Amino acid sequence: MLKRLSVVCLACFSLLVAAPPSDPRLAGAFRKPAENGWTFVHLEGDPYRLGFQNGHLLAPEIAEFQKVVALEMSVDYKKPWSFFREAAEKELWPLIEQEYRDELRGVTEGVQARGVKMDLWDTVAMNAFLELGYYSNWYDRQHGKTSKVVVPERCSAFVATGSYTKDGKVIIAHNAWTGYMDGRFWTIVYDIVPSRGHRILMDGLPGVIHSGDDFGMNSAGIAITETTISDFSGWNPQGIPEFVRARKAMQYSESIDDFVRIMSEKNNGGYANNWLVVDRKTNEIGSLELGLKNVTTRRSFDGYFCGANFPVNEKLAREETTFPLEDKSVSSNARRVRWEQLMAENKGKIDVDAAKRFLADHLDTYTGKEEPNERTLCGHIDFSPRG
Template sequence: MSRPQYHAGVRILSFSGSPAEIGEAFGRQCRAEIPLLYAARLRNAIGQAKLHGGRDVGEEAVLKVARACVEPTRAYHPDGFAELEGIARGAELPLEKILAMNGLTDLRDILAWGGELESLGGCSAFMLGGNVTRTGKLLCGQTWDLATDNMPHVIAVHRRPSHSPQTWTLTTDGCLSLIGLNEAGIAIGTTNIRTTDARPGVTYLSMIHKALAASSLEDAALAISSAPRAGAHFYFLADASGRGLALECTPDHVDATPVEAGVYVHTNHCLVPANQAIESDTPSSSSHARQVRLEALIEADRGRADLDSAKRWLADRESDELGICRLGFNGISSNGAVIMEPQSGTIHVCHGPAHEAAWFDLRAAV
């Protein structure tokens, strides 16, 4: 287990070996931080359930659902499950707490907690075909909006698994991949949506982790579409040849849109009519405003969009409530952001709201 590196204020952890070895090293390295993140996520979710839905939901209800997700997760991706088990051993915590921490937004939906979607997170994502960018290469990225008290737990992780591509990701203490790139050029990110068909199953970080073990866009997409999904999410995928794919998924439906040209933006409301019919909450004004604002910013840079342009879009603070970049509004902040150009193997990340954070090239930093 190597010592953490620090770059632009971001803790960068590097691990190698089997999935179990990587997990144990990860759990040991973050043994002090993991219980704090688990407690923060649990506290936030329980508080929102009471505030918005009037529901007195406790930790045991969360862990009961997490336990119901164990066997589907084990069967779906044994390597990812072995890493989760390793994290639990290294952190000296029960597996169900590690699984709950990794998939708490999905577990919240399974429990049908009420409240605005924005109260537990957000995110604004984009994919641009090469005909829109200055370099002619596909560009993709997103903000990562979470409860502000998650901010100290944001980390970058470089994994070198024994039998799958190495990966560079932004995530949190003790968690699988969230947004990232692998050495085969597969890029992935996600935004949260919420539908009424949530159920015990495989949570989103496990799916992203499996997708980043793939060497082709087709296999990465299959990792998402074939999963017995617990909750609803949007995923973007791209590869080293400049192909992109937008997947809006509920547990029961997958809608796939190829993106090789033009602009595709997704925030936190469903764009697919079949999915809109089963959205569990009225989408927030913030989600719609961020969608419109990000599309307008991209359109203004059409034909000359590049990494610097994208950093400016993700730093946009048109307003505290409705801006793409958020800073503590209603307890939610942009905890980080990622921009990737898979054809050149580029991944730039920042920790915290992009309007004040320092960006850096993650691959060059490790």
């Protein structure tokens, strides 16, 4: 099954023996030289050690990534980095459980040990960068402003099982469309062995304790991905940060039930996604569309679920988004049509090679032409005259 999940991660299991560290907090941790663009990083130990190892091993990348995040957010949301640091300290930190507080402190002290000038609130805000835009929009509304930054459409994904796959077992696949500035950092493959919970293999960003674009699996056989719900607006200031729930679900889920429970409990509405999950033990697949007011769970032992940043539940779409459900020229709607076509055409034939072809697909269903752009499963927004 590791082969099935290796569209991104296949080359990362040939481990190197790490040199004995001078700092006992680094015991067992190492990073490999980049291979095919990916850097494999192994972390192990208690929460603080996991964080310290991350911060220490990836300090140069973390220092640069934090600066990029601060710049992007200040431009996108027209607020200084100090606004997001304050939100991290006063809004998010009180709602983060001790285990992940310790890990975030570890990241901070790890980079500081390498001479990087970052503090805890830089680290927390950096970890929450995907959801702090939702907070910013909510904050503006609370203060009588109407500014709204649109959630970008930038993922295609699917899960399938039973009669849809070649061998009847689960398949999970995902691609992420990132900006050039932050996307060049989304090249870490983490192998995390925590002192509690399950071992995790996931892609991710330097200094960030969750995957972010969310492609990973754990040693209990649970594999997870998602696509963001376009044009979503909502925030619960009493909810647990999304990045904490996402990491906890990756670490502790032993079943789809566990995943749904952890992600749904005290949901803050940030980084609202349609989550796709598989259980390798049972070959069951699931979809959790996690809005703030509307939550929809679907499960199957024989079928598929697709994601392309479209809202699944029409009630959620109408109550929590401004998404144009009927506009077939919109990226998410065009890609949804293509997913349905591919699933029907390939029923009983879907395997890893097929999944790779799907994620590289360039058919624009709105025009009927092969032309990579924002409406194709393999997104090329930079090629589109519409931007």
